Amino acid sequence: MQKRTILSLVVFLLFMIGLLPVLAMLIKSLSVDGHFSVEAYAGVLTSQRQWALMGNSLSLSVWVMFLTTVIGVPLGLLFGKTDFPLRRFFIFLFVIPLLIPPYITAVSWFDLLGREGFAAQFLGSSFAALSSRFLFGLPGCVAILFSVFLPIPILLTMVFLRTINPRLEEAGRLVSGWRGVLWEITIPLILPGIILSAILTFLLSFGEFSVPNFLRYSVFPVESFTQFSAFYNFKAATAAAVPLVLMALVILLSEAVFMRGEITQLRSSTETKNIPLIPLGAARNGLFGLVALLGFFIVIVPILVLLIQSANGQVYSEALRRAGDSLLRSLLYAVIGATFLTVLGFFTGYLIQTKTFRFWRAIDFTTIFLFALPGTVIGIGLIGLWNTVQTNFIYGTLWIIILGYLARYTALTSRITVTQLAQIPPAMEEAARVAGAGWFRRIIFIVIPMARRGLLAGWIVGYIFSLRDTAITMLVYPAGHDTLPVRIFTLMANGSAELIAALCVILILATLLPAGILWMMANPLLRKINR
Amino acid sequence: MNMLRMNSVTKIYSGKKVLENLSLKIVKGERIVILGPSGCGKTTVLRLAAGFIEANGGSVFINEKLVSKNNRILIPPEQRNLGMVFQDLALWPHLSVYGNIAFGLKAKGVGKQEREERIQKTLILVGMDAFAKRKPAELSGGQQQRVALARALVMEPGLLLMDEPLSSLDLELNIRLRKEILRLQEKLGFTLLYVTHAREEAFGIASRIIILNKGQVAFDGTVEEAEKYLKR
Ligand SMILES: Nc1ncnc2c1ncn2[C@@H]1O[C@H](COP(=O)(O)OP(=O)(O)OP(=O)(O)O)[C@@H](O)[C@H]1O
Numbered sequence: 001m002q003k004r005t006i007l008s009l010v011v012f013l014l015f016m017i018g019l020l021p022v023l024a025m026l027i028k029s030l031s032v033d034g035h036f037s038v039e040a041y042a043g044v045l046t047s048q049r050q051w052a053l054m055g056n057s058l059s060l061s062v063w064v065m066f067l068t069t070v071i072g073v074p075l076g077l078l079f080g081k082t083d084f085p086l087r088r089f090f091i092f093l094f095v096i097p098l099l100i101p102p103y104i105t106a107v108s109w110f111d112l113l114g115r116e117g118f119a120a121q122f123l124g125s126s127f128a129a130l131s132s133r134f135l136f137g138l139p140g141c142v143a144i145l146f147s148v149f150l151p152i153p154i155l156l157t158m159v160f161l162r163t164i165n166p167r168l169e170e171a172g173r174l175v176s177g178w179r180g181v182l183w184e185i186t187i188p189l190i191l192p193g194i195i196l197s198a199i200l201t202f203l204l205s206f207g208e209f210s211v212p213n214f215l216r217y218s219v220f221p222v223e224s225f226t227q228f229s230a231f232y233n234f235k236a237a238t239a240a241a242v243p244l245v246l247m248a249l250v251i252l253l254s255e256a257v258f259m260r261g262e263i264t265q266l267r268s269s270t271e272t273k274n275i276p277l278i279p280l281g282a283a284r285n286g287l288f289g290l291v292a293l294l295g296f297f298i299v300i301v302p303i304l305v306l307l308i309q310s311a312n313g314q315v316y317s318e319a320l321r322r323a324g325d326s327l328l329r330s331l332l333y334a335v336i337g338a339t340f341l342t343v344l345g346f347f348t349g350y351l352i353q354t355k356t357f358r359f360w361r362a363i364d365f366t367t368i369f370l371f372a373l374p375g376t377v378i379g380i381g382l383i384g385l386w387n388t389v390q391t392n393f394i395y396g397t398l399w400i401i402i403l404g405y406l407a408r409y410t411a412l413t414s415r416i417t418v419t420q421l422a423q424i425p426p427a428m429e430e431a432a433r434v435a436g437a438g439w440f441r442r443i444i445f446i447v448i449p450m451a452r453r454g455l456l457a458g459w460i461v462g463y464i465f466s467l468r469d470t471a472i473t474m475l476v477y478p479a480g481h482d483t484l485p486v487r488i489f490t491l492m493a494n495g496s497a498e499l500i501a502a503l504c505v506i507l508i509l510a511t512l513l514p515a516g517i518l519w520m521m522a523n524p525l526l527r528k529i530n531r
Numbered sequence: 532m533n534m535l536r537m538n539s540v541t542k543i544y545s546g547k548k549v550l551e552n553l554s555l556k557i558v559k560g561e562r563i564v565i566l567g568p569s570g571c572g573k574t575t576v577l578r579l580a581a582g583f584i585e586a587n588g589g590s591v592f593i594n595e596k597l598v599s600k601n602n603r604i605l606i607p608p609e610q611r612n613l614g615m616v617f618q619d620l621a622l623w624p625h626l627s628v629y630g631n632i633a634f635g636l637k638a639k640g641v642g643k644q645e646r647e648e649r650i651q652k653t654l655i656l657v658g659m660d661a662f663a664k665r666k667p668a669e670l671s672g673g674q675q676q677r678v679a680l681a682r683a684l685v686m687e688p689g690l691l692l693m694d695e696p697l698s699s700l701d702l703e704l705n706i707r708l709r710k711e712i713l714r715l716q717e718k719l720g721f722t723l724l725y726v727t728h729a730r731e732e733a734f735g736i737a738s739r740i741i742i743l744n745k746g747q748v749a750f751d752g753t754v755e756e757a758e759k760y761l762k763r
């Protein structure tokens with residue numbers, strides 16, 4: 001009974017935090033003075049401009065989806081399936097752009113390729129004119145979002161590779177070389193992962209607003225954000241957001257229908273030793289060179305540019321003076337967000353993994369749907385729901401920001417929990433149950449200790465994504481509660497390039513350092529306890 | 532002629548010697564069963580023969596051709612003309628029965644017409660011709676075994692490796708499929724290297740038995756001798 005009560009409460013919370021704002025927004029957008037009306041949509045569907053926006057959004061996300069899949073899946077295979085050198089290092093390297101707010105990468109490319117960037121200094125202004133044209137528009141947005149979302153297919157490919165029973169590939173190796181095995185066996189088996197990754201990169205680029213906004217490429221989310229923040233036109237903002245909701249819903253639903261069950265089966269193959277690796281042989285050095293080159297250009301160069309741009313102690317002290325309070329708030333909110341995300345994600349993942357409710361699929365789907373929704377949509381939804389006098393204790397405080405984090409990022413911690421719990425034999429909890437332990441006891445003394453590595457990973461991911469959030473926070477933050485990504489974004493209008501670069505470096509450090517240190521300290525410790 | 536020969540092969544896993552100077556010979560047309568307790572290295576022997584792993588020392592010959600020496604694989608698995616039936620069968624879940632059997636022939640570049648004929652013949656041989664379109668998940672345990680067998684046999688391997696293929700079946704089915712394997716072996720004449728930890732099964736299949744213990748050959752002889760050896 002305990003169990004169902006608590007888990008029902010979790011479902012209720014998920015509904016209140018995540019789904020209700022979106023629903024409320026839909027409903028509000030359909031009413032004028034309390035009557036049903038599609039007036040707000042009339043503008044959306046009829047104006048030429050809206051269709052142009054839609055076209056821009058689609059080209060951007062299709063390009064990013066295409067490029068990340070075509071390059072990310074082979075990279076995932078290379079890192080997960082072959083004797084490629086320094087695999088761990090490269091995985092870490094390629095993941096970095098995903099961990100920081102995407103517009104930081106854009107800022108860096110601007111410092112490099114913009115009209116007054118390094119390129120202009122070294123290669124002349126005619127080159128810079130060209131490179132700046134490239135940057136401000138579709139190609140620039142595609143290139144930057146490509147580098148940001150590339151880790152998604154890499155990581156999903158690697159995760160799905162681990163779910164394959166290694167014997168299936170060996171059975172193929174008996175009669176065919178690796179090429180045939182990869183095409184006919186390995187890749188079809190990880191296809192659900194590839195499709196999921198393509199869908200996520202598509203939806204995430206469709207919903208991304210900070211990069212197109214910075215590079216002045218007009219897309220839907222920018223429109224909805226501008227309508228809201230510049231004109232304070234809530235109806236128009238909502239109406240511009242609804243196509244995004246529908247798009248995410250339709251795509252994810254069809255994925256759920258066509259791939260029914262295949263994705264939720266995601267669990268590591270029981271056999272973890274004797275995984276066959278492809279020897280790259282003579283191709284090893286060439287591939288290494290190519291991958292190193294790619295990593296250099298899309299990860300190391302942007303960071304180097306920021307470091308060089310800000311190489312001046314005074315800039316850093318000015319940065320801290322002007323944004324030190326935001327930095328501290330960012331850290332605090334990220335810690336709070338991560339903690340709540342871990343708890344909520346744990347129980348959500350638990351109820352999905354144990355199929356406590358018949359509608360566990362719907363819950364899993366809801367969290368993924370909320371993750372794939374543009375942050376601006378969630379932000380607008382939260383404002384519409386909580387911006388009342390009675391609820392000002394939430395709307396006027398940091399909790400509205402935390403609610404935003406929870407609404408959007410629970411999928412991450414919940415999925416991590418599911419993967420972790422899948423590796424714990426159900427007999428463990430059952431044995432404790434037979435021994436007479438109540439549900440709380442079993443959770444606290446059996447399940448949580450066994451899942452602690454997943455919990456730690458979840459906390460770190462929650463920390464990173466809370467810290468990195470720009471879109472939701474930018475919309476919902478109460479006066480005096482802005483976080484560092486938001487402060488940088490607003491300072492960009494008039495701050496010097498050096499100052500912005502320094503702030504970006506500080507933000508990168510604030511993301512990577514604590515997460516890295518925590519992982520390195522806690523992981524060996526946990527492993528020791530595990531023995 | 533020796534179909535498989537291992538010369539003082541050693542295999543070390545994380546500092547532990549799983550096989551130590553193991554030597555064995557399998558003559559063409561024999562049915563060898565390797566018998567031994569769990570963890571004694573039976574699967575490791577098969578994986579070395581197949582070329583999935585390299586040894587730490589010693590050499591392996593197939594058909595008197597050197598296929599691996601010390602820690603080097605000289606001939607990759609797909610060029611060894613082997614068939615293998617895995618303990619968990621490892622049927623490809625995304626392919627139909629037909630697709631499972633066709634994969635190897637396609638990879639070897641066998642033409643469409645010949646391919647279809649050989650698949651049909653093999654399906655009839657194992658009594659699965661009515662199930663060609665089904666996915667593995669839509670078959671019973673015994674039927675899956677037959678498909679796994681057909682997948683290996685369609686390639687007409689000189690040496691068939693079987694790793695406890697029947698251990699997950701009930702006794703009745705186990706005995707029936709054992710007979711089936713014997714019938715096919717007699718008819719097609721392949722050399723069989725069969726691994727199990729069940730004595731009863733070993734005695735039913737083998738023309739010669741090798742008992743493995745702690746990574747070394749503890750016994751090598753006929754079925755009668757093996758029974759005596761084990762009674763001691
Ligand atoms: N990749 C590996 N890494 C480390 N140890 C391994 C690996 N593969 C096998 N071993 C160990 O080598 C030993 C022999 O394994 P093997 O699978 O050959 O035994 P087996 O005789 O087939 O056992 P079973 O009857 O249980 O299948 C075991 O102790 C096993 O744990």
Ligand SMILES: [Mg+2]
Binds near residue numbers: 573574575694
């Ligand atoms: Mg074995």
